[in-house]
Amino acid sequence: xxxxxxxxxxxxxxxxxxxxxxxxxxxxxxxxxxxxxxxxxxxxxxxxxxxxxxxxxxxxxxxxxxxxxxxxxxxxxxxxxxxxxxxxxxxxxxxxxxxxxxxxxxxxxxxxxxxxxxxxxxxxxxxxxxxxxxxxxxxxxxxxxxxxxxxxxxxxxxxxxxxxxxxxxxxxxxxxxxxxxxxxxxxxxxxxxxxxxxxxxxxxxxxxxxxxxxxxxxxxxxxxxxxxxxxxxxxxxxxxxxxxxxxxxxxxxxxxxxxxxxxxxxxxxxxxxxxxxxxxxxxxxxxxxxxxxxxxxxxxxxxxxxxxxxxxxxx
Amino acid sequence: xxxxxxxxxxxxxxxxxxxxxxxxxxxxxxxxxxxxxxxxxxxxxxxxxxxxxxxxxxxxxxxxxxxxxxxxxxxxxxxxxxxxxxxxxxxxxxxxxxxxxxxxxxxxxxxxxxxxxxxxxxxxxxxxxxxxxxxxxxxxxxxxxxxxxxxxxxxxxxxxxxxxxxxxxxxxxxxxxxxxxxxxxxxxxxxxxxxxxxxxxxxxxxxxxxxxxxxxxxxxxxxxxxxxxxxxxxxxxxxxxxxxxxxx
Amino acid sequence: xxxxxxxxxxxxxxxxxxxxxxxxxxxxxxxxxxxxxxxxxxxxxxxxxxxxxxxxxxxxxxxxxxxxxxxxxxxxxxxxxxxxxxxxxxxxxxxxxxxxxxxxxxxxxxxxxxxxxxxxxxxxxxxxxxxxxxxxxxxxxxxxxxxxxxxxxxxxxxxxxxxxxxxxxxxxxxxxxxxxxxxxxxxxxxxxxxxxxxxxxxxxxxxxxxxxxxxxxxxxxxxxxxxxxxxxxxxxxxxxxxxxxxxxxxxxxxxxxxxxxxxxxxxxxxxxxxxxxxxxxxxxxxxxxxxxxxxxxxxxxxxxxxxx
Numbered sequence: 001x002x003x004x005x006x007x008x009x010x011x012x013x014x015x016x017x018x019x020x021x022x023x024x025x026x027x028x029x030x031x032x033x034x035x036x037x038x039x040x041x042x043x044x045x046x047x048x049x050x051x052x053x054x055x056x057x058x059x060x061x062x063x064x065x066x067x068x069x070x071x072x073x074x075x076x077x078x079x080x081x082x083x084x085x086x087x088x089x090x091x092x093x094x095x096x097x098x099x100x101x102x103x104x105x106x107x108x109x110x111x112x113x114x115x116x117x118x119x120x121x122x123x124x125x126x127x128x129x130x131x132x133x134x135x136x137x138x139x140x141x142x143x144x145x146x147x148x149x150x151x152x153x154x155x156x157x158x159x160x161x162x163x164x165x166x167x168x169x170x171x172x173x174x175x176x177x178x179x180x181x182x183x184x185x186x187x188x189x190x191x192x193x194x195x196x197x198x199x200x201x202x203x204x205x206x207x208x209x210x211x212x213x214x215x216x217x218x219x220x221x222x223x224x225x226x227x228x229x230x231x232x233x234x235x236x237x238x239x240x241x242x243x244x245x246x247x248x249x250x251x252x253x254x255x256x257x258x259x260x261x262x263x264x265x266x267x268x269x270x271x272x273x274x275x276x277x278x279x280x281x282x283x284x285x286x287x288x289x290x291x292x293x294x295x296x297x298x299x300x301x302x303x304x305x306x307x308x309x310x311x312x313x314x315x
Numbered sequence: 316x317x318x319x320x321x322x323x324x325x326x327x328x329x330x331x332x333x334x335x336x337x338x339x340x341x342x343x344x345x346x347x348x349x350x351x352x353x354x355x356x357x358x359x360x361x362x363x364x365x366x367x368x369x370x371x372x373x374x375x376x377x378x379x380x381x382x383x384x385x386x387x388x389x390x391x392x393x394x395x396x397x398x399x400x401x402x403x404x405x406x407x408x409x410x411x412x413x414x415x416x417x418x419x420x421x422x423x424x425x426x427x428x429x430x431x432x433x434x435x436x437x438x439x440x441x442x443x444x445x446x447x448x449x450x451x452x453x454x455x456x457x458x459x460x461x462x463x464x465x466x467x468x469x470x471x472x473x474x475x476x477x478x479x480x481x482x483x484x485x486x487x488x489x490x491x492x493x494x495x496x497x498x499x500x501x502x503x504x505x506x507x508x509x510x511x512x513x514x515x516x517x518x519x520x521x522x523x524x525x526x527x528x529x530x531x532x533x534x535x536x537x538x539x540x541x542x543x544x545x546x547x548x549x550x551x552x553x554x555x556x557x558x559x560x561x562x563x
Numbered sequence: 564x565x566x567x568x569x570x571x572x573x574x575x576x577x578x579x580x581x582x583x584x585x586x587x588x589x590x591x592x593x594x595x596x597x598x599x600x601x602x603x604x605x606x607x608x609x610x611x612x613x614x615x616x617x618x619x620x621x622x623x624x625x626x627x628x629x630x631x632x633x634x635x636x637x638x639x640x641x642x643x644x645x646x647x648x649x650x651x652x653x654x655x656x657x658x659x660x661x662x663x664x665x666x667x668x669x670x671x672x673x674x675x676x677x678x679x680x681x682x683x684x685x686x687x688x689x690x691x692x693x694x695x696x697x698x699x700x701x702x703x704x705x706x707x708x709x710x711x712x713x714x715x716x717x718x719x720x721x722x723x724x725x726x727x728x729x730x731x732x733x734x735x736x737x738x739x740x741x742x743x744x745x746x747x748x749x750x751x752x753x754x755x756x757x758x759x760x761x762x763x764x765x766x767x768x769x770x771x772x773x774x775x776x777x778x779x780x781x782x783x784x785x786x787x788x789x790x791x792x793x794x795x796x797x798x799x800x801x802x803x804x805x806x807x808x809x810x811x812x813x814x815x816x817x818x819x820x821x822x823x824x825x826x827x828x829x830x831x832x833x834x835x836x837x838x839x840x841x842x843x844x845x846x847x848x849x850x851x852x853x854x855x856x857x858x859x860x861x862x863x864x865x866x867x868x869x870x871x
Contacts, residue, residue, distance in 0.1 A: 201420035287669025
């Protein structure tokens with residue numbers, strides 16, 4: 001059996017059992033931390049579809065988390081609280097935003113694409129800060145949250161935990177399927193050699209745009225869940241530093257690997273916690289660690305964790 | 316009816332005219348060779364046929380269909396296969412995957428998001444038989460990045476063939492090949508010749524004499540001589556412009 | 564709106580544009596010549612501002628602080644180049660993003676640790692602290708004029724260097740084709756080092772002259788970095804002339820937009836709608852400009868030209 005599947009089984013098994021284990025340790029704080037890592041992982045997996053499989057280095061991906069979160073928050077503020085309706089709104093808004101910004105950004109590739117996604121991300125960030133009616137710079141605390149068939153089972157506690165876990169699983173499974181599908185294969189072909197893919201008969205930009213929209217919509221869903229978890233939304237979700245964090249997660253975890261984004265997300269959240277508990281200025285260590293990792297330990301932790309399982313680019 | 320017809324193609328960059336009233340027509344089962352000195356406009360002509368450049372005026376018809384304004388990928392879908400002068404494959408894909416994904420473009424929609432493409436037997440069978448045809452079947456599982464230059468030239472051809480083209484554009488297929496590899500490739504192409512019309516751009520005159528039914532000599536963006544390889548060889552203009560140095 | 568206000572806004576826009584130019588110039592050169600994406604360029608701007616603050620505290624002289632800051636910014640740039648960037652030129656862009664991102668995280672935090680999270684400021688030097696009477700109703704601070712002037716001087720200097728010196732020729736050649744430059748037998752490593760050092764110094768200089776105008780705070784370089792990206796995309800990557808005009812354009816549009824968008828909108832729409840949309844639209848203007856350039860002139864307003 002594939003080693004990465006074993007890793008995944010252990011990971012999801014642990015996450016599934018966590019609500020039963022945590023009361024034994026007696027830590028509600030830990031459960032929040034795990035939800036945080038899972039939400040990070042969902043957004044990171046979607047970014048891996050772009051960067052790992054598609055070769056499109058976007059530095060504005062967190063903006064879609066922000067757009068999804070704000071779409072949800074604004075809908076909630078206006079009395080929409082059915083989770084399915086919220087999901088629909090989030091998907092529509094993030095998908096549309098991605099359609100517009102993607103059509104422009106994908107006229108270019110490489111470093112231009114990187115800078116343009118960065119710029120569009122920043123534009124979205126500033127747009128969110130100027131939403132005076134919804135908190136502006138300071139963000140917005142939400143007094144009503146999503147319900148499912150009128151029940152508030154998703155408002156905190158295990159209901160929310162399992163919703164996030166279920167979404168993580170669906171994202172993990174779905175993106176893996178996509179990467180192996182006909183569509184994913186064209187996406188990887190375009191990453192490898194766009195000219196050749198074009199001369200195989202594939203309109204590369206269209207495929208990239210679809211991937212860009214899928215990734216944005218998944219990121220948007222992580223934003224929806226984030227609102228439900230934090231009961232608060234702020235433009236800080238959409239800063240480009242957040243986008244940078246997402247890149248760190250997927251590179252640390254290993255690009256285009258089955259579990260890389262999840263491992264990377266948990267690794268980062270744990271490192272932040274552990275370093276942060278020793279020294280308040282943990283970023284003084286974290287920053288140079290990143291630099292050293294790039295200079296000396298290419299390939300990410302997935303190579304350290306599972307030297308054989310991670311093949312760099314899965315094919 | 317001609318399979319590929321180029322009608323009065325003109326293209327210039329500022330004061331530099333690279334294509335001057337070029338008309339070429341290549342019929343069913345024909346192999347037409349395009350020769351000419353460097354800078355004669357062969358590459359820009361290839362670019363206009365494949366869609367990298369748009370001509371200023373004139374038309375290109377593939378199997379009767381006007382493809383002049385189509386995008387590169389649309390032309391391929393319409394049946395125009397091509398190989399590149401500088402090898403262009405998907406390095407992280409195996410030889411089989413390289414060929415299978417080319418076949419995929421002609422076998423239903425690629426907007427399928429769930430089924431594992433590498434397990435689509437229909438595609439893999441087309442890919443494998445195409446690899447067999449070019450003699451690469453035993454290298455099917457090797458990533459393209461690990462293939463030799465000669466093998467890559469063959470893979471390049473297999474990729475084009477897997478897309479089931481109606482017409483094949485061969486841009487210096489012999490480039491960089493050793494003597495014996497060239498001979499093998501010429502043999503392979505002459506097998507294809509009867510069933511698949513092609514336009515061959517090549518410097519290797521031996522290959523041209525073996526493969527081409529007709530030849531156009533391009534000088535300064537203009538076709539200055541055309542006919543059978545022997546006729547063109549006999550043409551004085553051809554000697555002066557191009558073949559002279561080779562014949563000596 | 565009065566003409567006076569409009570004039571002041573234009574001057575502010577010019578002055579912001581000059582600042583953007585100083586940052587974008589280094590960024591576009593490093594980018595164009597080396598194909599290197601330096602996210603840490605913005606943080607070098609922040610470093611410049613903090614250096615100025617520290618040296619003013621230390622020496623009490625603004626002018627002395629300017630000189631010391633420039634030297635320190637240059638040294639810091641060269642050190643970064645030597646120990647980190649040099650090893651990343653041939654790596655893929657993702658590595659460059661990650662490493663420079665790590666530097667940003669580190670330096671932002673370091674600034675916070677040394678100087679605290681609160682905003683700091685320094686006063687412009689005594690002899691530049693007054694203002695000039697421009698028209699009967701318009702006075703404008705001398706210091707801001709001096710920053711515009713300084714930007715112009717740097718722009719002219721860069722233009723002359725790039726147009727008429729050997730190193731400028733190499734930079735132009737490098738922006739078109741790096742292989743060509745190494746084919747000329749030039750020590751490409753040293754060229755990169757010089758370009759990088761100058762870029763770092765210019766960003767630092769921008770930070771220094773911004774210090775008396777804007778708040779000095781950790782992370783102050785992060786947002787301006789992105790505006791600088793907008794500038795070089797708009798102007799054309801690798802092009803100093805493009806960076807100059809695009810910087811002024813972006814500076815003016817941003818400054819005027821922020822002050823006037825609401826007012827202009829309210830002439831068409833009802834005021835409460837204008838109040839809501841105005842600020843959002845204003846902050847989007849420069850990105851809309853960039854998007855329009857991408858659609859109509861994908862290579863930018865003044866694309867870099869190689870030596871022919």
